[in-house]
Amino acid sequence: MPVLPGSPPVEVHLKRSARARRFSLRVSRLDGKVTLSIPTRAREAEAMAFLRGQEGWLRQTLSAIPETAARTVGLGATLPVEGLPLLLAPGSGRGLRVENGQLLVPGDPALAGARVAAWLKVLARDRLASASARYAARVGRSYSSLALRDTRSRWGSCSPDGRLMYSWRLILAPPAVLDYVAAHEVAHLVELNHSPAYWRVVTGICPDWRQHRGWLHEHGSTLHRFRFQD
Incomplete structure (x- = not known):
């Protein structure tokens, strides 16, 4: 995944499209995800050059999105489940379970988000x-x-x-x-x-x-x- 260097660095999802005739940059207002659509045969170096040319607009757009817009789900995060906030915490065994206001997630912490999504x-x-x-x-x-x-x-x-x-x-x-x-x-x-x-x-x-x-x-x-x- 390309990254626009700077403070902070910005991850950019590159999307090649046979229907694209030019570069197109979009920012999701829901979660701040940055997507750069490019023609199928375009080179990534050309895409990055276009991205650098749009850096001012991109950072201004991202700064206008509330910091709470995107929330990564992982251990230590709080997530509503059936309307009730649950703190994601390490668990034991194989399955996820709700206990004392926590959602206990066993296994590799790096996979916690994916495991929670499957459980949900x-x-x-x-x-x-x-x-x-x-x-x-x-x-x-x-x-x-x-x-x-x-x-x-x-x-x-x-x-x-x-x-x-x-x-x-x-x-x-x-x-x-x-x-x-x-x-x-x-x-x-x-x-x-x-x-x-x-x-x-x-x-x-x-x-x-x-x-x-x-x-x-x-x-x-x-x-x-x-x-x-x-």
């Missing part, structure tokens, strides 16, 4: 499958499959053939918020739109949905700020 995805699938089945029973419908993604544009989706998709990062939010997203998507099994009829279905199975949707609007972006591995 299993927990997210369990919680979302349970909520989806519960709401599907209430509306008298069934879904065909359930998948987890790390999507930034949406928290969930429902396809015309009944396939449900959710962001696994919902497991970081309070349980009622995760439940609301499940209710929102399951309601699409009845009404595949956002018509008044659809919202009546949502209200029937999740009466306080406005409160939980408000939480996502206000705090949802923070769930994307946790980096679990480089």
Whole structure:
């Protein structure tokens, strides 16, 4: 991974693209990730020269992002799990476990972030499958499959053939918020739109949905700020 020297040095993710006709530099407002897209045949030396030419803009943009924007998950970090902050600490044995406000992570500390992410995805699938089945029973419908993604544009989706998709990062939010997203998507099994009829279905199975949707609007972006591995 290229690094722009300076104080501090800046890691740059180089992305070669057959569709790129010129160099393009982007900075994620969520986590500060720097991506430089370049044409497939461009040389890395040319990319670095372009990067140095944009250094002033790049550092100014990065400085405008709050320091709390990107949070690397590792031992010693605090991470919300089902809305409750847990301190990541060394553990023993094979599996991760929650104990006295801590998430105990055994094994190599360098792999803690990746192990936590894998554990969270299993927990997210369990919680979302349970909520989806519960709401599907209430509306008298069934879904065909359930998948987890790390999507930034949406928290969930429902396809015309009944396939449900959710962001696994919902497991970081309070349980009622995760439940609301499940209710929102399951309601699409009845009404595949956002018509008044659809919202009546949502209200029937999740009466306080406005409160939980408000939480996502206000705090949802923070769930994307946790980096679990480089």
